[in-house]
Amino acid sequence: MSSAAQRQKAFYLDRPCGEWVIKSKDVPKPGEGEVLVKVVATALNPAAWKIRKFNPPRVPESWYPLLIGHDCAGVIEEVGEGVTTFAKGDRVIHEGSAGERFGTYQLRVVAAAEHVAKLPENISFDQAASIPAGLAGATIGLYGDCDRAEGAKKLKAVIVIGGATTVGQFTVQLLKLSGFSKIISTASLSNVETLKSLGATHVIDRNADFISEARKALDGDSVELIYDAVGTKDLQAQALDIMAPGGQLVATGARNLELKANYPDKHYVTVYADFRSPGNWALGKSLASKLHELLASGAIKPHRVELLPNGLASVEAGLKRLENNEVRARKLIIHPDETP
Numbered sequence: 001m002s003s004a005a006q007r008q009k010a011f012y013l014d015r016p017c018g019e020w021v022i023k024s025k026d027v028p029k030p031g032e033g034e035v036l037v038k039v040v041a042t043a044l045n046p047a048a049w050k051i052r053k054f055n056p057p058r059v060p061e062s063w064y065p066l067l068i069g070h071d072c073a074g075v076i077e078e079v080g081e082g083v084t085t086f087a088k089g090d091r092v093i094h095e096g097s098a099g100e101r102f103g104t105y106q107l108r109v110v111a112a113a114e115h116v117a118k119l120p121e122n123i124s125f126d127q128a129a130s131i132p133a134g135l136a137g138a139t140i141g142l143y144g145d146c147d148r149a150e151g152a153k154k155l156k157a158v159i160v161i162g163g164a165t166t167v168g169q170f171t172v173q174l175l176k177l178s179g180f181s182k183i184i185s186t187a188s189l190s191n192v193e194t195l196k197s198l199g200a201t202h203v204i205d206r207n208a209d210f211i212s213e214a215r216k217a218l219d220g221d222s223v224e225l226i227y228d229a230v231g232t233k234d235l236q237a238q239a240l241d242i243m244a245p246g247g248q249l250v251a252t253g254a255r256n257l258e259l260k261a262n263y264p265d266k267h268y269v270t271v272y273a274d275f276r277s278p279g280n281w282a283l284g285k286s287l288a289s290k291l292h293e294l295l296a297s298g299a300i301k302p303h304r305v306e307l308l309p310n311g312l313a314s315v316e317a318g319l320k321r322l323e324n325n326e327v328r329a330r331k332l333i334i335h336p337d338e339t340p
């Protein structure tokens with residue numbers, strides 16, 4: 001690589017609750033067991049604007065300037081020592097993470113080879129960028145450690161609050177693959193057909209009364225698993241109200257931990273959807289080993305996407321749209337190499 005090619009642009013949050021900035025940095029180097037991926041497409045996630053607005057304790061000050069970005073669809077550019085499963089030029093997909101080497105809001109990013117999957121030809125780079133963070137949230141929320149006795153058991157009925165979110169769409173698909181026969185989801189009615197095509201058996205209008213509509217759909221079945229991809233405290237309380245004792249509310253959308261005390265006989269499960277965290281590493285490896293086949297066979301389908309122009313220069317405005325709830329049932333994506 002020439003010395004110019006060893007530098008690249010990246011999108012940072014300069015300090016806690018600070019400003020988004022684009023600046024130049026070194027291209028990271030892959031170490032043992034790692035690969036360097038050229039990011040063809042990456043996606044915008046609500047986590048980014050929430051970190052800026054709320055400065056959560058899980059993001060320590062020492063991480064700033066903060067480079068994030070959790071979705072990568074790209075091409076292998078270099079393999080580190082000991083990597084035999086990938087070669088330069090392979091089309092791949094993986095979940096990124098926070099940090100100088102792993103955040104995907106840059107042109108080239110490092111990943112653990114164990115967490116990377118080859119991308120089948122039926123999925124474009126843009127489609128693929130819609131998958132990693134949402135699928136990680138769904139996978140870890142259903143099957144991860146998450147400080148609970150066990151992951152989702154195969155049961156008859158399950159409810160997904162916010163099925164049209166990116167996380168919700170992948171959750172519905174995983175629940176179908178896991179054999180749940182009654183998958184009830186809340187969403188806007190414009191998303192009914194999409195959700196049914198992914199595996200939902202019942203779609204409740206998100207503007208209707210949740211408890212009465214959920215009871216109607218349950219039709220006497222008990223529900224021991226509710227996955228919440230929205231996060232409002234009121235809806236989570238209603239979910240805990242209708243859930244059977246011993247059941248799990250998987251709170252991916254937001255943590256309202258104060259609810260826990262009111263429901264001592266029910267599990268309030270919180271999710272940190274990052275396969276690089278030690279408790280999730282093995283699950284990430286397992287998913288990566290199956291992902292090519294899941295995507296090639298159509299068992300897991302990508303989300304709808306909207307490509308923003310100008311690469312990293314569009315991330316800030318795109319995050320504003322997410323924060324303002326202006327993005328419906330689609331993933332905003334960018335191409336880092338289109339950054340002016």
Ligand SMILES: NC(=O)c1ccc[n+]([C@@H]2O[C@H](COP(=O)([O-])OP(=O)(O)OC[C@H]3O[C@@H](n4cnc5c(N)ncnc54)[C@H](OP(=O)(O)O)[C@@H]3O)[C@@H](O)[C@H]2O)c1
Nearest residue numbers: 046137162164165166167187188206253271272273328329
């Ligand atoms: N804990 C973690 O590690 C983790 C990881 C990933 C995501 N998350 C969180 O999970 C949530 C979802 O993220 P995402 O990227 O999947 O979201 P997203 O794709 O941006 O979600 C957009 C969708 O939200 C739906 N929605 C908004 N309010 C709703 C409500 N009251 N009821 C039902 N649906 C509603 C809308 O559905 P309709 O079109 O049907 O109206 C809209 O299409 C966010 O809060 C995010 O921060 C957490």
